[in-house]
Amino acid sequence: MTEEPQEGSTGAPFHGGTDWHAIDWKSANHIVRRLQARIVKATQEKRWGKAKALQRLLTHSFSGKALAVRRVTENQGKHTPGVDKVTWNTPHKKINAVYSLRQRDYHPQPLRRIHIPKKNGATRFLQTVIPQGTRSGVFLLERR
Numbered sequence: 001m002t003e004e005p006q007e008g009s010t011g012a013p014f015h016g017g018t019d020w021h022a023i024d025w026k027s028a029n030h031i032v033r034r035l036q037a038r039i040v041k042a043t044q045e046k047r048w049g050k051a052k053a054l055q056r057l058l059t060h061s062f063s064g065k066a067l068a069v070r071r072v073t074e075n076q077g078k079h080t081p082g083v084d085k086v087t088w089n090t091p092h093k094k095i096n097a098v099y100s101l102r103q104r105d106y107h108p109q110p111l112r113r114i115h116i117p118k119k120n121g122a123t124r125f126l127q128t129v130i131p132q133g134t135r136s137g138v139f140l141l142e143r144r
Helices: 025-044 048-060 062-073 091-100 131-142
Strands: 112-117 123-128
Touching: 025 048, 025 062, 048 062, 062 091
Parallel strands: none
Antiparallel strands: 112 123
């Protein structure tokens, strides 16, 4: 028994698609933006319980997870592997990453630090996030 999502629903519906290219990005962006706006409004009204509930809804929604994975895998640093030396470079790996993001299983790992020499002889650190730490991308979406 599958229930069709209603027109104005704000929940986190299951997107049964298992193809990365089949995701409706316009709809996903709309859902995430609407939830973000509601979080901002609840925070401004000092309704902390409501804001927390909406944050949970955002971080558990398929759209939030999909946009977080997309943000990490389709940017300038997408070819840089993390500490675990894994990159999500195929559509299959990306959709598996979306489904693997769970609050209970998440344990943040350290950043990978790369020493980069400067012109004056000193070095600076470049810190890259590992792909499994993509959950932080969801929280970055909240702060926009």
